[in-house]
Amino acid sequence: MTDTLTEMLTTLNGSLLSDAPLLPLFILLTSLLASPVLFALPESAARLRAGINLTVAALKVALVGWLGIKVGQGVVYDISFNMLPGLEFKLQADPLAILFVSLSAILWLVTTVYSVGYLERGPHRARFFGFFSLCVAATVGIAMAGNLFTFLIFYELLTLATYPLVIHKGSAEALRAGRIYLIYTLAGGLVLLLGTLGLWVLAGTTDFTPGGVLEDVVAENRLAAQALFVVLVGALGVKAALVPFHAWLPTAMVAPAPVSALLHAVAVVKAGAFGIMRVVYEVFGIETAQALGMTAPLAALAGVTIIYGSLRAITQDDIKKRLAYSTVSQVSYITLGVALASPIAAVGALAHLIHQGLMKITMFMAAGNLAEGLGVKKVSEMNGVGRAMPGTMLAFSAAALAMIGLPPLAGFVSKWYLAQGGLDAGAGWVIALLLGSSLLNAFYFLPMLYRAWFRDGTIEAPARPRIGWMLAAPPVATALMVLFVGGFANAPFSPLEWTRFVVAIEYQE
């Protein structure tokens, strides 16, 4: 063991300046190591805590940027050690990982600013930021996991780190939601453990490899492979909030606004969707999955979820609940794009992974600002809020219109590629589904915008909402990103461009 350590240290010293092979590990460690420090800080050290949070978050964005450039140049990163004989803990930085890591790094920075503002005087800040950091570390681990075993480790860590955030308020309602959340996600995790074990026993490896690792197994034992697909995708579907495993998501919106924002945009639901991607593309391989006859039912399930989520969203009066059901619907676009088994749809799915994150985080932060600044928590109370908080509501409106799919905003780009992919895959119903879904999106978002901008306020709004720049700026920033990724979709290093790079690898073109 000492030998390995010395070896590791030599490699570290030798190449720290040239191309830093441990860069992915450093990125993981930024937030992982920040977490115990944040836990240990006394409650009163607010400035120091904010300083550490922002420094680490900014450092991480910089490191991820560097990593992205390196990977774009074709550098391969691979860090692994044996946890059990033959079974490795493995981190890799493939283009798909970069896509997700960038999203989490950038949105973490934005949300950190927002959280510092949001929790300025609240209780248990040490605990909050400690777990917040841990949660981001888990997301990074999920993104860079090089095999399903490592993925599982971080997937469970994510559950454990988000639970205290969900119940942060410590009220009976929060604890009830937390219990539901824990039951769903840990049961899902347990099934994922079962699936990982099954994969390990069947294939003798859990590595993520473009094209998949199950070709031989499928030839030998088709039924076992099909069962494995159902188990794995079902387990991941819990976090991805696929119907009928979605019930935890709307109840979990009792969490503080920044937590909801992170949960819906990068952390939990995205971990599920991202996992489905990894499983379909790199455990089974898209062709194998299609040959197994599993992609069509998955696409159908995603379609049902899209419509169901939208229908439920229409009837919600609570703003955060409406947004939560909208997430149920929107995240399934990603699954749909994966399941359509067409490279064009895959571009849409991957782009939506990023776009949905940007749009939804904007909306949750805006909703948080409405609650903080005006005490508005329900759709029916939104009359005239546009005039009271124009910045926040402009951001909200931009994100909502993007969600509906108004060109040239972000949501339009993903829907466009998904629809084309549907045609490409010979699934014409996708066009109808997307049109229907957009119509439903409009149905639940436009009334909110109408109330906000065109109706007179019925509630006594304070003359100047009491929110600081730390609350006001982040949603505006992410709204600008929504405009940018849509308007300049073809610019180099835009999510869409990177997405094409990833899809070329997964479809082995």
Added chain:
Amino acid sequence: MMLDPLTLVLFAPLFGAVAAFVFPRAAAAVGLGAVLVTCGAVLWLAQQVLAAGAVTVALGGWEPPLGIALRADGLAVAMLAMTAVVGLLVSASALDALREARQQQYFWPLWLLLLTGMNGVYLGTDVFNLYVMIEVIALAAVGLTVLSGTREAVRAGLEYMYASILGALLFLLGVGFVYLQLGRLDFEGLNSAEPSGALSAALALMVIGLLLKTALFPLHFWLPAAHANATAPASALLSGLVVKAALYIFLRLSTYMPLPDEILITLIGTLGAGAVLWGGVQALRAERLKLLVAWSTVVQIGLIFIAFARAGQIGLTESWKAAALLILAHGVAKAAMFLAAGRIKDEVGHDVIRDLDRSSIRPTLAQFTFALAAISIIGLPPSLGFIGKWSLMEGAMAAGYWHWVAVTMIGTLLSVAYFSRVFAGFLRFDRMRGELAEHKGWAVADIAPLTLALAAISLGLMATPILSFLELGYPFGATP
């Protein structure tokens, strides 16, 4: 006589026990010293085993079957190391947790005697010596149970003593029959004996005695009260270490027995499944924190037996490793958990689970420690408990024994359910009486349990070296 680590491992705690008894005022210092010497000896021994494989010493130069031999292989040293490290940290926390002079005075000799017995069990090579050692352990353990002096503890201690004596008697009866059959009592002799019905019956008696002592369902009746009512350091020792002694002998015997047949192994696994389910339900109903933790020990013992049975007769040569991993994981995590529960009880003033959230005192670090230990006991990655459970399920799945996979999964869900009752008590604030006392609850006393809990989590990352260490000296006769 040359000093060798094997003898030192056995005699350092023994002399320490005598010295602590004779000099009660210096008991704590003597005790800590003896435990430290034991740790050093274990380290020394580990070095020898790493270099040369199994190490054997004949006490006083008398070779078996006449004399007593001590043997240390990878498994034995791993158990010794776990016991020494857990023992050291529990000792450190006992300095703070036992406030009365009288408790300190009795704790140290008893605990060192217990350590002697444990080490003797790990190193023993003949069944009569094992019998002596489990009697020593029982004596010390009953003493530790009643140390708190409350009426419940004394009642639980009595019940524990009866169960213990009965178990030991059954074991002794088995030993007697073995002697009648073979005329010798060492493992070598058992190993080379012709299988016969009478020998199997004798071994069966011994096994039943051991199951009673390790509290496998349905022979667990004495455990919850005994472990829940002892003082925190004593509970940590009883739950983390003591039940493992009989479990360890069972593991050892299983290789020297004429191979147990499929039905027996299934029976043992079924009892384990019973423990997982019944213990889980009881933990869900437990009203007090320490009682819940004690029931979780019943569950974990069951899980270890499922690991033993996971792949039937053919898998036995591999299954012991899964069982050993779970034993080590549970030893470390459960000690951490009992110490943390003790700290919570000390700070809050009670350990009634449903009233934890009414207190305005929140011993944050102890609660965090408890949660970390729970992660290992539930079996969430990357803890050692997770690795143990992974090996269990992997073996069961590969052998097609899906029922063990199913029971393990149900057990996991149950454990999540009963531990989340506790977490809710930690994290709920709207029923609190009075203002929250900010950061009141962390103290130097939290360091020992926290260290143990962190070890339980991080040891999972070292599973590969641990596994290859366990195999040193071919503990299970799987000589190539």
